[in-house]
Amino acid sequence: xxxxxxxxxxxxxxxxxxxxxxxxxxxxxxxxxxxxxxxxxxxxxxxxxxxxxxxxxxxxxxxxxxxxxxxxxxxxxxxxxxxxxxxxxxxxxxxxxxxxxxxxxxxxxxxxxxxxxxxxxxxxxxxxxxxxxxxxxxxxxxxxxxxxxxxxxxxxxxxxxxxxxxxxxxxxxxxxxxxxxxxxxxxxxxxxxxxxxxxxxxxxxxxxxxxxxxxxxxxxxxxxxxxxxxxxxxxxxxxx
Numbered sequence: 001x002x003x004x005x006x007x008x009x010x011x012x013x014x015x016x017x018x019x020x021x022x023x024x025x026x027x028x029x030x031x032x033x034x035x036x037x038x039x040x041x042x043x044x045x046x047x048x049x050x051x052x053x054x055x056x057x058x059x060x061x062x063x064x065x066x067x068x069x070x071x072x073x074x075x076x077x078x079x080x081x082x083x084x085x086x087x088x089x090x091x092x093x094x095x096x097x098x099x100x101x102x103x104x105x106x107x108x109x110x111x112x113x114x115x116x117x118x119x120x121x122x123x124x125x126x127x128x129x130x131x132x133x134x135x136x137x138x139x140x141x142x143x144x145x146x147x148x149x150x151x152x153x154x155x156x157x158x159x160x161x162x163x164x165x166x167x168x169x170x171x172x173x174x175x176x177x178x179x180x181x182x183x184x185x186x187x188x189x190x191x192x193x194x195x196x197x198x199x200x201x202x203x204x205x206x207x208x209x210x211x212x213x214x215x216x217x218x219x220x221x222x223x224x225x226x227x228x229x230x231x232x233x234x235x236x237x238x239x240x
Contacts, residue, residue: 023053023208025078028061030069036077042212043081055083056107059091071098135170142166142180162202171195183210185230194228199237206230 029035043050057074075085088099089107096106134152142148142156144163154168157175164180166172172184174196185192185207192206202213209230227240 023050024056024058025083026058026061027069027074030062032069032073032077035074036080039077039081043083051082053083054086057085057088059088059095062091069095071095071102071104075102075104136168141176144180159198160201168192181205184228190230192230195225195240197225199226199228204228204235206235209233209235211235 025039027035055078057071057078059069062069071088078085085104087105087107088095099106134150136148136150136152136154138148138154138156139158141158142160142164144161146161147165148154148156148167150168150170152168153170153173154166155173155175156166159176160166160174160178160180160182162179165183166174166180167183167186169185169187169189169192171192172182172194174182174194176196177198177200178194178196179200179202181203182194182196182201183203183205184194186205188207190207194204194206200213204211206228207230225240227238229236229238
């Protein structure tokens with residue numbers, strides 16, 4: 001191929017590798033109605049966070065009596081709630097065959113588990129130094145419906161209202177009540193932290209690992225300074 005054609009092709013498109021964090025929906029029951037109701041209740045807690053989100057279907061927990069659960073039925077449930085299935089892992093051979101017939105990628109559950117184990121055993125690499133120009137300082141309250149993004153650290157010297165969303169590639173500091181959604185390390189920085197003086201958030205997240213306010217291990221209102229960090233795929237809330 002002539003060099004000028006190669007150069008033009010490079011300008012038009014280019015394949016790049018990238019690490020992308022996405023939600024994984026672990027299905028552990030075969031009752032479709034029950035699954036749909038549980039999903040609806042979960043999404044209602046943070047509708048904008050999950051809206052039009054890509055989702056990986058994890059079928060590893062399905063037991064033998066649920067082998068007749070069809071992948072297409074699960075995709076229909078996701079679509080009805082504005083979620084987009086982008087792949088399947090785990091489950092039975094029939095699930096892999098159904099996914100392939102639907103042009104969905106099939107991922108190895110064993111490889112996924114091994115990769116997670118390697119990640120958890122390895123010490124976390126130091127967070128890259130952030131330029132001060134990338135940091136953002138907000139002096140006024142963040143109102144419901146507002147969304148604030150910082151490409152470095154985000155500091156808010158006020159409160160964050162319910163229904164607001166604050167996101168940062170680095171750390172988040174809130175010198176007031178945090179009632180909305182706070183997502184730190186949104187580009188995958190697992191060493192990011194969330195600091196706040198009054199934790200009442202609807203959702204907290206670090207590097208894609210999130211926790212809702214009323215999950216099994218909830219974060220109750222804490223009117224003291226706390227630090228939220230990520231440890232082995234789990235969010236840890238510590239008083240400071």
